[in-house]
Amino acid sequence: MAVVMTVMLFSRNVGSENWPEPPWSPPVDPPTLVFRRVDLQRIWNWEVTSGHYPSRRSIPKQIGLTNPPQNPALPIKPRKTTPSRYRPPPNVITIDADTDTLGVGPKRVYLDIQSASPNVAYPPRPVPGSVADMDIIMDNCDFSTGKYVRDCLEILRLGGGLDNGQRTRRGKMDHWKYIYMELNNETTSVSETSEENVVQPNPIRRPIEEIVTQEDPDAGLQRKRGEEWETPLKLPPALTHTPSASLPEPCDPENPRTFHMFWTGPFTDKPYLALLSFLFTQNTGIHLEDWPADAKVCRPQFWLWINPGPAASIPNPNALTDMFRGLAESPWASPFLHPRFKDVIKFKLWNTTEQLDGIPEIKDEWRALQDSLFNSGGHVISVKHQQEEESASGNDTTTSTKKDDDDMLNRLGSKSSSEYDRLSVILSDMARFVLCHRFGGIYLDADTIFLRDWEELWGWKGAFAYRWSRLEKYNTAVLRMNKNSALGSFLFRTALKNGLDFHPMTVSRYMADAHLEGLLLRLPDALFDSAWLNTEYFQRDRPPQPYLTEFSEFFDTPAQSSAAPQALGFTGFFRGAYSYHFHNFWWKPFDPSRNFPDLGPKFIAGERIARASLEGKNVSLSSAVAETSEPAAQNPEADRAETEEEDDVDEDKRDLDWSTVLKRTFESYIRGERPNMYGEWIEW
Template identity: 75%
Template sequence: MSSALPTHSAVYEKLHHKSQGSWTKQVYVPIPGAQNRRLRILAPNMPSWRQIQGKLPKPMGRKRTLLLICFACTAMVMTVMLFSKKVGTPEWPDAWPGDPPTLVFRREDLQNIFRWEIASGHYPSRRSIPKMIGLTEPPFNPALPAKQRNLPPSRYRPPPTLVTPNTDTDTLGVGSKRVYLDIQSFPPSVAYPPRPVPGSVADMDLVMKHCDFSENKYVRDCLEVLRLGGGLDNGQRSRRGKMDDWKYIYMEEANGTIQIPTSTEEEEDEYPYPVRRPLAPDEIDAEEDPDAGLTKKRGVDWDPQLTLPPPIQHTPSAALPTPCDPDNPRLFHMFWTGPFTDKPYLALLSFLYTQNTGIHLDDWPETATVCRPEFWLWINPGPAAAATTTSALSDMFEQLKISPWAAPFLHPRFKDVIKFKLWNTTEQLDGVSEIKDEWRILQDSLFNSGGYVISVKHEEESSGNETSTKKTDDDLINRTGSTSASAYDRLSVILSDMARFVLCHRFGGIYLDADTILLRDWEELWGWKGAFAYRWSRLEKYNTAVLRMNRGSALGSFLFRTALKNGLDFHPMTVSRYIADAYLDGLLLRLPDALFDSAWLNTEYYQRDRPPQPYFTEFADFFDTPQQNSAAPQALGFNGFFKGAYSYHFHNFWWKPFDLIRNWPDLGSKFAVGERMARAALAGKNLTFNAALAEDDEELVEEETVASDKRDLDWASVMKRTFESYIRGERPNMYGEWVKFP
């Protein structure tokens, strides 16, 4: 069952498998005309072929060259014959290349989705709306500054058609003026970068300009723009000259309520933003198909027209009565299943080290000008397929209390910024209005990854004569957490694919995979109100390891209704198809992976001629830094780790400790109980919480010396120790702020 998952599944991506057998190997061949790109092909693995040749009789061995040529020709012929056959299911005609279509909404619904998102300020971009959406009138965009445009009056323009216009459609900015910021540290405070300006916004159009892999932009260059434009250089700039082109962070001026202009036919000659009259019924060609060019999902009817709430009023942060926008809550979401380990532990520490949580203050001031973010860690207490019990919430907190890795975050100092939430699949799906009345039809196939369904049956439904299969299935279904590459909790990964969309649509905010650590303040990302994920390495697909969506948005409604008609499949590759089939790419921006996953391209043999710092050729380098590069972690520290990126995604490795030598929470005397329990467990002792509470450190732990530590520390160890030393009060955070405990 586990081996039948599709090859593009997130399970395999996170395992970082090498897709090569013993008789073949991957070879990367330069592509003419495509700088720094490689074509990946399978070639014979010569050591394996030599083993065969060595076993051949001598006369045969002398003809090995001819035999290899014959074998290669035969393989090519068989390959051509194989792919010339109809390998898909018979219901899909050959005229539809690739994956079958997923679209269930008509063009009118897609237009309404675009209009709603734009009117709500969720499209602060100058990107054009695809012509296939069919908008014949440029919509007013309150998230873009007003800009004069000289358009000819409507009588000089060809009339719109019912199907689609001839070109893409631009939105018309009617919003506040943007002031781009020069963010720097000034003497004498130059040791640490300044916090981002409250309410600032990242211009994603400029980020794409400097970072888009499709435009041959390097991750290294992107990170330089991000750190200089974000003021992370701490006044240590080596560049000279004006850097206005690298200023990607701006503030919207407060200009009160935005007034959407209107016009009449007589005013069109004077007003640069004409409003085109809708076509009269007798002007519409009845033979034109309003959905021409759209390919509906086979075998289903068009979904009923979406009923959307009124658009949200876009208000610049400077005009808000409070620092926090109620329509844009600053919530980080993370999903976790199984025993609490060092992975969510480090994610939470990185949140405290980088975000403006206020733990460096005695109390959060009522007059604060900053919106305080929160981190909601959603915990599924048992196996992903198990039902939630009535005592699940209390049991969850009891387990957190005795967990060495989780207990520190129950300290009162963190109660306002870190909150543990109980995940209940039934409750969460019932909370999504778009699917609450229909999702139970698919309850036996909820674990759907890339179209492959892992069926979860009740014990009484299982066949008694399939003992070995049942044992394997039970191991997969009852697994909690991943202890190795072979014992991987696949159901939890699949459940998390759906959970991230549920949480963002219900509550708003940003979802982070648990194999993520934060590297800088996300203030300007919160300011950009559009939805986003990031690019799947070299592919023009989404990776939803980071996902931003607005609460109750039209885009969210589209995704849930579409997913319902496609088996509730939320695998990122499938979501990429939902978005592409509907031409809604602009509403879920595909940000460059340099912002959140800076090593990914290097691990796939791209941009190795000019890699970023640090240079990882595989994700395992984070945990086991190669010896020739092992001086960098200690010499450069946190500031030398993909500086400029917002986060780092280490792609799984749940079973790999961050710090093998000190594999326990090292947070100082305030959290000594958890440390004692973890140390005792490593020593093979079973120390209960109450016993650890009464233990004396001197009796339990031998005196440590620096000689017992690992000589060359890996990047993962350095990052863990950096975050822990901040909580111990031995160093400030990345912005020079010292933690305070009451």
């Protein structure tokens, strides 16, 4: 074979223009773009002018901006004089190169955040109004440039003051300071913002004669096949970027601090732990008797959106009443209906029709796609087609008294890896963009646990998601977008022309085809998903702590390393990361030996319901409350003792898993047995 191939190779005319094409080439995704270059320029200009691009990274040359936009989210940079020998001749203009934005914003002061003696047992809360410099984070954490998750987490710890009293590094750390404050606008003089004092971009240049010969203003852009160019977007006036120090109130109305989460099916320990971690880490004020009227902190809220039935079902007119009744009767949900949490935790009813009608960009057109609404990466699950098949086979409600709960259309929640609620997952892919575009804020998947205060992430006003492990694609398990933004308008119009497909891989194509990736920053997964690279066999030579080789090890920590959860506790779990994404596993309990809400005497009724359910008993909330004797109700300690007599520590699992340690840590804070991660005790 080798001899034959050698003879064939030398018998060819290597210089011939008839050299055959290679028999195989990698598959290329079809283009998704439906907007012209002038529209893409308008989107970039709107976002930059609105203060949604606090970055010194350049605008891609494919956008073709000839006039660099002024960037109010960047400080002014002193002018650098270009030597005359590098200046272009008069007949040459700047074009066809990456474009730098012109900083015209307030100055930045980078913070050295450390615990002050003697209060070094817990880290300090972030400074209100502080901002994370994502350029510095990308420089130190980007997997594409060979940065390790372990090193990234150390910088996040040191720069955020989470190494309280335990700093072992010595030396100057200015290049690790990634949190800054913007000074008041009044500190910037008019002369400082003049064009003479601003750094001018220095892109590659080419002669003007070469430019004017281009007749196609959209040259180089790949339009979606079979689609015409979209009509120009109707964009509102650009927003005014206002530093936190200049706001009349601590909350910016254009930047609401709302966390969104989407849930379908019975309320379980998964949203329960997400809510507990929110209370344990965020500055909700539940450590204060009353939220002060003159507070300097913008108080965050958590909106949990409940889809009341199977994703493909028609909404029940009594859905809202049924939702709150179900929450009140659920041992996992009822604690969060307590008046103490009413200002920070809100339960919202999800209605797909109502939500899509609330998006101006698609409200008049989305119904044409309602039969193929469940589109994931181009794979469409036709609900109407399946319902017609069931009707033809006699399996619909007219001929059957009971639907098959395991059928994909009727599935409500994921009970195992084989019984996965795929429709709800597809619906949540779209829901996150709907919620962020309509209301603003940050969306998180329900398999997310907060690990620190997000103050400085709120301060950074750009949009972001995070990286899909080793791939330069988006994972939208965490998604930040501004309300009614130009970027949001682009995404919904583009998705409409591509079957309303919001799968993260498809969204990655939307952004790449339009050269808008800079407007939806792809943050390193170290910030939100620190174990992901290790689970895919990357960076195992220098893993972070803990070292999880599979996501399941969060729930079933191997015996060799299962001493770490109990010995290190919460502070030893990816310290520095903002959250942890455990990637599904809805069916695995966080705490198998105590698989019930363990929140103490205030919520003992719900605990009794959950305990009875584990024993196969059916106990209602009213009967559980009635079981609480009058003396015990007047004496919570007596009720506590009555419950604890049922348990024996020797019966507990010997090696506690990471999921168990985190659950019990958050619960002990609610019980009032320990402070939160910042040393604050809950105030009832």
